[in-house]
Amino acid sequence: MDESLIERIRRDMAFEFDRTAPPEGFPAFHDISTDRHTSDLFHELEREHLWTRTWVIGGRVEDVPNPGDYMTFDDLGVPLLIVRGTDGEIRCFYNTCQHRGAPVVREERGSSRRLRCQYHSWTYEVDGGTLVSIPDERDFVDLDWEQRCLPRANCDTYGGFIFVNRDLDATPLGDWIAPLRPMLDPFQTTALREVYRESRIVPCNWKVTAEAFLEVYHFRHIHSHNGVSVLDNRGAAMGLYPHGHSRMITPYSKQNVERSGMAAWDDWKYVDQPGMRTIDTVPAMVDCTSSAVSIFPNTIIPLGRIGFPINIFWPVDKNTTRLDWIYYALPPGGEDRFPDELSDDWKSRRSVYNQIMAEDEMNMAPMQRSMESPALTGIPINYQERRIWHLHEEIDRIIGTENIPEHLRMEPLLDPYVER
Numbered sequence: 215m216d217e218s219l220i221e222r223i224r225r226d227m228a229f230e231f232d233r234t235a236p237p238e239g240f241p242a243f244h245d246i247s248t249d250r251h252t253s254d255l256f257h258e259l260e261r262e263h264l265w266t267r268t269w270v271i272g273g274r275v276e277d278v279p280n281p282g283d284y285m286t287f288d289d290l291g292v293p294l295l296i297v298r299g300t301d302g303e304i305r306c307f308y309n310t311c312q313h314r315g316a317p318v319v320r321e322e323r324g325s326s327r328r329l330r331c332q333y334h335s336w337t338y339e340v341d342g343g344t345l346v347s348i349p350d351e352r353d354f355v356d357l358d359w360e361q362r363c364l365p366r367a368n369c370d371t372y373g374g375f376i377f378v379n380r381d382l383d384a385t386p387l388g389d390w391i392a393p394l395r396p397m398l399d400p401f402q403t404t405a406l407r408e409v410y411r412e413s414r415i416v417p418c419n420w421k422v423t424a425e426a427f428l429e430v431y432h433f434r435h436i437h438s439h440n441g442v443s444v445l446d447n448r449g450a451a452m453g454l455y456p457h458g459h460s461r462m463i464t465p466y467s468k469q470n471v472e473r474s475g476m477a478a479w480d481d482w483k484y485v486d487q488p489g490m491r492t493i494d495t496v497p498a499m500v501d502c503t504s505s506a507v508s509i510f511p512n513t514i515i516p517l518g519r520i521g522f523p524i525n526i527f528w529p530v531d532k533n534t535t536r537l538d539w540i541y542y543a544l545p546p547g548g549e550d551r552f553p554d555e556l557s558d559d560w561k562s563r564r565s566v567y568n569q570i571m572a573e574d575e576m577n578m579a580p581m582q583r584s585m586e587s588p589a590l591t592g593i594p595i596n597y598q599e600r601r602i603w604h605l606h607e608e609i610d611r612i613i614g615t616e617n618i619p620e621h622l623r624m625e626p627l628l629d630p631y632v633e634r
């Protein structure tokens with residue numbers, strides 16, 4: 215986050231505070247069809263075209279530190295296997311044996327120089343998934359070994375995170391993630407380690423969970439305590455990036471500016487973080503705002519100078535989502551991992567964050583049921599909810615507009631507002 219980006223955000227916030235309407239020429243959104251959240255048809259379109267073609271976070275490089283280390287990854291709806299090769303590269307294969315379809319490995323994590331199917335011991339090597347041995351070969355007639363290698367999925371890393379994409383022809387991860395790097399690079403994410411993780415099953419469509427983190431219109435109504443909201447949504451500065459990514463920086467409310475001893479909403483300075491290691495390349499703005507990025511399609515990161523949780527939304531079925539949040543930070547005292555027993559400071563951070571998540575979650579299940587009611591067929595979103603539109607536009611681009619029935623489509627409107 216160089217000075218020019220911070221200055222841009224400051225200017226955008228001042229503009230947002232001052233405006234009395236959306237910016238001149240900003241398009242009028244049509245309603246978003248609730249069928250995008252409730253219908254089998256749209257769920258199937260996403261299953262067939264979106265989750266087969268998008269990058270998602272599958273884990274961390276330290277989850278597979280040594281050659282031969284592997285872990286299963288099932289969250290894209292098909293069983294996959296992430297493995298570090300003998301050459302140190304991390305790759306992804308389908309965890310489906312090419313003999314009779316048994317899972318090659320059953321345990322969630324393990325380590326082996328060869329991937330030997332636990333059923334009849336067909337064996338694949340870890341670097342290319344090549345089939346290297348089968349018992350009783352004499353019983354197969356004309357077996358084409360080359361045709362029986364483990365199928366591959368796309369896999370690459372950014373900042374210690376392993377990304378997986380089932381599409382072998384996808385835009386390379388480096389190009390796809392590039393628009394977010396000015397925001398993410400200062401967090402030195404390679405050095406971060408998992409502090410703790412939480413997981414909830416929420417009975418709603420995955421987009422209901424994602425959308426709750428793409429706007430702060432709800433903030434003072436859901437997250438106020440004793441009548442005080444710590445943020446002022448009217449100043450939120452948003453950036454839309456290519457590939458459906460986005461950012462949102464929200465200034466402190468008046469009460470919180472005073473309570474924090476700031477002279478104004480943009481009097482950004484470092485704040486003491488007792489008991490915490492801080493990442494010293496993170497700018498002061500992050501200490502005195504809510505700064506968040508969204509990695510398309512299903513990851514939201516509320517950034518902090520002590521690290522951050524990544525919130526990930528996994529579709530289980532049409533109206534069930536698994537909502538995970540995994541906190542990453544610098545481990546104490548030069549260690550390579552956090553101790554199993556968290557410090558009191560971390561325990562209290564954890565309970566504060568869990569409380570915020572519970573406030574968000576409270577609405578999600580009832581919303582799904584309401585959206586399924588004939589009482590609502592279209593969702594009128596506003597200018598400060600435009601990151602939601604941006605998410606939906608990109609979903610349509612990936613599914614392919616021609617594959618989507620007309621009444622479910624999004625009109626592409628936000629391209630002129632995307633930062634390139």
Ligand code: FES
Pocket residue numbers: 311312313314315316331332333334335336
């Ligand atoms: S199913 Fe894997 S070896 Fe038979």
Ligand SMILES: [Fe+2]
Pocket residue numbers: 426427432433436437574
């Ligand atoms: Fe919220």
